[in-house]
Amino acid sequence: MADLNGFLEALASNSPTPGGGSVAALAGALGAALASMVANLTIGKKKYVDVEDDMKAALQKTEALRLELAQLIEEDAAAFGKVMKAMKLPKETDEEKAARKAAMQASLIDAATVPLAVMEKCVDVIRLSKGVAEKGNKNAVSDAGVAALMGRAGAHAARLNVLINLGWIDASEHRGFVEKAGAALGVMATEADRGADEVFQIVLAKVT
Amino acid sequence: MADLNGFLEALASNSPTPGGGSVAALAGALGAALASMVANLTIGKKKYVDVEDDMKAALQKTEALRLELAQLIEEDAAAFGKVMKAMKLPKETDEEKAARKAAMQASLIDAATVPLAVMEKCVDVIRLSKGVAEKGNKNAVSDAGVAALMGRAGAHAARLNVLINLGWIDASEHRGFVEKAGAALGVMATEADRGADEVFQIVLAKVT
Secondary structure (H helix, E strand, C coil), rough: HHHHHHHHHHHHHHCCCCCCCHHHHCCCHHHHHHHHHHHCCCCHHHHHHHHHHHHEEEHHHHHHHHHHHHHHHHHHHHHHHHHHHHHHHCCCCCHHHHHHHHHHHHHHHHHHHHHHHHHHHHHHHHHHHHHHHHHHHHHHHHHHHHHHHHHHHHHHHHHHHHHHHHHCCCCCCHHHHHHHHHHHHHHHHHHHHHHHHHHHHHHHHHCC | CHHHHHHHHHHHCCCCCCHHHHHHHHHHHHHHHHHHHHCCCCCCHHHHHHHHHHHHHHHHHHHHHHHHHHHHHHHHHHHHHHHHHCCCCCCCCCHHHHHHHHHHHHHHHHHHHHHHHHHHHHHHHHHHHHHHHHHHHHHHHHHHHHHHHHHHHHHHHHHHHHHHHHHHCCCCCCCCHHHHHHHHHHHHHHHHHHHHHHHHHHHHHHHH
């Protein structure tokens, strides 16, 4: 799997992108893909004909999430690139300083908005993992568990990336955004932990 | 990042490999790569000259782990492939049945041994993440946090993959392996959780 090695090498290098924000989105995409796999390994099996419609409905959602999260891997790197570009703007005159500050703040808000979206979608991945863990092909139940684990790791990884960007945003100028983002992080972190714990217990009961 | 999309598509498909076992190893490799990135973003910076030797030592270990875990992505799929192959052996005569059972058991032990190694290396990733979170470039501290989160997810994902294979191993014939594996899982799960929580608190304190 030489393709993965290319990404892993780029990640390990001293270039700041791709970085943890992209990995958060990738973790979510891996979780969504595994939830899709469990649904795909259930659909068409006689033993699971009763849950066929549920699995088809789940698959539509997990595949949409997989594609959205894969897109967010690149969007995170692009948003971070804009912050780096704004940082390099000239800051000699007062006008330049003001323009640089405005560009920095706008790019930081974008850079926080991407992982907020990643976190939301990771919570969705966990919720869908629960359905495939409960009703999907039992031989693939560990994959449903790994899907939830990746969703949870992606959610918390995204949270750290929102927080590090929020720390640079001028809260006096952007109070509304900072407060709303902070509140959303708390709610989603709780939801991710609770949901992933539920799935993990379902899976443990089936594999042991 | 078309290369990642290829892997994500293969994962989502109705082929059982790559599956959750490969994702466990990939999660660990992503964590190792991010720990490498933090070390690389610290080495050579005047502000961090006092920790340069620590970062160089950490980097050697995180890069070795990244390569080993990347290798384990493929080894997991290969080990699972052997289980599938053994399952398809003929089972008409008593001799065939006995040969099939022996081949199944041997392949299941291999299939459990790979994620045991993945889990051990994920615990190492978490330990190394702590060092780069504490002493590495503060601007990349969220990446150190994501490294630990990926190590933790990889460890628990590997654990589920060990358990699902252990469930098929004849404990009366392979009691030593089953008991030793079960005990190792418990120790490593505790270590992974405690270590990752420590790193997460270090990172949270620095980003908020």
